[in-house]
Amino acid sequence: MKGTSPLKIKWIRNTFTTVILITIAIFIYFQFVSKSIVTQTSEMPTSLHPIVEERTNLLIEQAASKGIVVIITDGFRSIADQDILYEQGRSTEGNIVTHARGGESYHNYGLAVDFALKDSGGNVLWDRQFDGNGNGIADWSEVVTLAKELGFEWGGDWINFKDYPHLEMNFGLAIDDLQRGERPPDGALTVNGQS
Template sequence: MKRKWIKLLLFLVALGLSTIFILHDNETKPSKAKGIEQDQVVPLPTDLHPVVKERSDQLVLQAAKKGIVVLITDGFRSIEEQNRIYEQGRTVEGNIVTNAKGGESYHNYGLAIDFALETPSGNVIWDRQYDGNQNGMADWSEVVQMAKSLGFEWGGDWKDFKDYPHFQLDFGLTIADLQNGQRPDESSNVADTQ
């Protein structure tokens, strides 16, 4: 009889420990994204995030006040479009302009823009030395300073692949976060810039 009680007691202890381990394991597993159920599909954006759009518009206006015409040449990109751009210089003719495949770029989540300058004659240029407003400072550098003051990160500051026409607002989210379904709130705001 004593053996049966010992076996029952050992079984209950093992059952209790198993339950504790299972509960602890479930608590420590990260969810795919904050506030997102494991099996919930989060759609990709189809346009620029409202804050990115607003800051882009502010950049264009601030530059115009200094006599610089900024053109936003690219904003939101679909996964398919990103893959086509990625193939440039690899499987199709042209120079390599990105190291990001579809889903690996902030453009794919509506959080990035690319820009160029427009000359008085209407030419679109990416000349980082051009001083169209003739104030002794390259217009490109002036635009970069304005964009940074608006909270944008500049691709020209990157260590490996320099992307000089690129600005992004990441809202503290990595590409992995975005791929896992996290999105900045539509009303998200980055550091005040005014």
Template sequence: MNRHAGWDVMLLLLFAGGLFFLWQKEQEQITQELREHETLHPKVVEKKEELIDRAKNREIQVVITEGYRSEEKQNNLYAQGRSQAGSIVTHAEGGESYHNYGLAIDFAIERNNGELTWDTNYDGNDNGQSDWMEVVEIAKDLGFEWGGDWNHFEDRPHLQWDIGVSIRELQRK
């Protein structure tokens, strides 16, 4: 009887290991697909479109200014304000941003005259509320995390979709 129990435990461990291996392979495949297609994750595309539609219903024109970003472009942005001219706009090097995995978007508001603005006080629909914060409210309702809530570095145009995988996990895959 003891011999059979040992085999049962061994088979159970092999089965669990196999499941973990398959899960890990699936996560690697998702990450690779995101990088290969250089595009936004389908869920981010869906939520981005819903964000634009809901804002339009409030007479706010949201413009997506950035989506997927290559690691090379991310490194160039990171160099800004450091080894390159300009202001620091990010603390994430290539591979450290959700943009690099198609899981983040940046936005601006289109003013009534057609110009883009990042003015968080602008009230183009004249309802007494900041259009920017109305968009943020919609984005959070859709499940986005807003970079304006970050303590370490405020990134007000940034919205990211958390799929339950950390940047470190995305980098490893």
């Protein structure tokens, strides 16, 4: 910069550095601070999310059309109920059925359901090999396929802890997001190009 005084160059450099630091500070504020302030006011759900409820009902109907009776054994679960379930197999009798404490499960936000099958005698089954409709395909597999087509994620696909009765729709939100108060929209969800 020929003809520019060293003092002016220093002033330009300091101004540029200040602008960069202010921009970074604003970015950090909007990414973290403002987000936590806004989301602290979000209330905890008290029932299934409307889209999850709608898709669950569709799953039951579609399975019935294939001769499969699906029952929902659990849907929305309060944080207190989740804590009780978490203690099962730890401080209370029974097998461990969850690794999620209260607030760490999609059930706590109305975004998950657990299902089972019912045979012709009215018995509730968690038998993944049962073929009650006699078409040569396990009813459980048929239900899982239908659920995935409706936009559910299946707990049986998880790597570390297989939760075969579990179906969830997380809407792209992690548990951390939900704990900060973010919630999915109540509006229509598109699955496979259909709403």
